[in-house]
Amino acid sequence: MNIAVPQPARETVRLTSLAHGGGCGCKIAPGVLTALLENQPKHGPFERLLVGAETSDDAAVWALDGETCVIGTTDFFMPMVDDPVDFGRIAATNAISDVYAMGGTPIFALAILGMPVGKIAPETVAEILKGGAEICAEAGVPVAGGHSIDNPEPVYGLAVVGLCQRDRLRKNSDAKIGDALILTKPLGVGVYSAAIKKGALSAGAYRDFVATTTRLNKVGVEFAKDSDVHAMTDVTGFGLLGHGLEVARGAGVSVVFDLDALPLLPEAEHLAQEGFVTGASHRNWQSYGDAVRLPEGLPDWRRHLLTDPQTSGGLLISCAPQKAAATVELARSVGFGDAAVVGRIQEGEPGVRCLA
Known part of the structure; x- marks a missing residue:
């Protein structure tokens, strides 16, 4: 007779407790990244x-021929939520967004998978992969393979290939x-993630958070069909x-944002005022230097929302002014209810100005 031996209950570990950062807040600050890449050897030129x-665009693009391009990108990060399926879904949505x-x-x-073997249950890792696969299925793409390592902190993401x-x-x-300038999703994801880390985000706000970070930016394909959409x-x-x-420097223009027009997640303003700010928000601000100008006397909490690291954020679209209303309407018609005109492109020194 086989006797079942009782097994000790496996302790549930919060994913966020295993990581020093989370989501796109893990990214190296833009100023540091620029310095790291500045003296890298240039090979080429490669005509294609x-x-x-x-x-600093979203993905690399290679011309296969005169009509078709292949797009390649990779994105991965540490968890910003404790639910493993949600973590997988958010990370996959964020990675695929670069192609859109x-x-x-x-x-x-x-x-792309790195997990602290021995600290996290295999079942939990399987749930992370399941979440990522769900989003890939929604995007209509297979997870065709990958690579995994034993890593001190949990990391998950995707390398994605697309065509255009x-x-x-x-x-x-x-x-x-x-x-x-049009923004399709509300700001405040980093502020919400800081609240999640401290167990201070309400259940309703968490649902809003997951909804926005798992909404695929598929609409980018439709925007690109319009010749009046110039940049994304x-x-x-x-x-x-x-x-x-990055838009300003790439095009040699001045980017102007209207602060009162920016869409925010419902509790973002309150949480920012309460001090829920990520370390990445501070690092971002320190990296901009004199290229960003804010209204005199702007409260710190409002600045934090402008520097807030967005995970799986919205598309920022630069389009002909006569197409702005139609572009916003298209975004709203496919689920981006917060899409709004948030600024404009002007002549001037490359940089960003914000107007209250």
């Missing part, structure tokens, strides 16, 4: 490399003077100001 690292931000359609993904018609490729560096990028770890600055 249409987008490389020069303008270029105007492309993803075709397959490879998983060459005339629909949208870079972050092609904004034109006079363009309107997604707003992630460097905050709205940081990614706005």
Whole structure:
């Protein structure tokens, strides 16, 4: 007779307790990253490399022929939530977004997995992978393989490959003077994640958080069909100001944001005033230097929302002003209810200005 031996109950470990940071707040500060890349050797030129690292765009793009481009990107981070399925879903949505931000359609993904073996249950890791696979299925792509390592902190993400018609490729560096700027998702993800880390986020706010961070930016494919949409990028770890600055420097223009027009998650303002701010928010601000100008006397909590690292954030779109209303309406019609015109492109020294 076989006798079942009782097994000790496995202790549930909070995923966020195993990581020193979470989500896109884990990214190296933009100023540090620029310094790291500054003196890297340049190989080439490669005639078919249409987008490389020069303008800090969302993905690399290679011309297969005169009509079709292949898009390649990778994104991974440590958990910002404790639910393993939600972590997988958020990380996968964030990684796939880079392809949509270029105007492309993803075709397959490879998983990137690092887990502290012995500290986290295999069942939990399986749930993370399940969440990622769910989002990939929603995007219509297979997880075709991947790589895993034993890592001190949990890490998950994807490498994603996509395709794009060459005339629909949208870079972050092609904004034109006079363009309107549109943001498709509300800000405040980093503030919410800081509250999650301290167990201070309400159940309703958590649902809002998961809803926005797992909403695929598929609409980028539709935007790219419009020749009046000149530039796109997604707003992630460097905050709205940081990614706005990349647009400004890439196109040699001045980016102007209207602070009162910026959409926010429902509790973002309150939480920011209560001091729920990520370390990445401070690092981002220190990296911008004199290229960003804010209204005199702007409260710190409002600045923190501008530097707030967004995980799986919205698309920032630069389009002809006469198409702004239609572009916002398109975004709202497919689930981006907070989409709004948030600024404009002007002539001037490359940088970002915010107006109250």
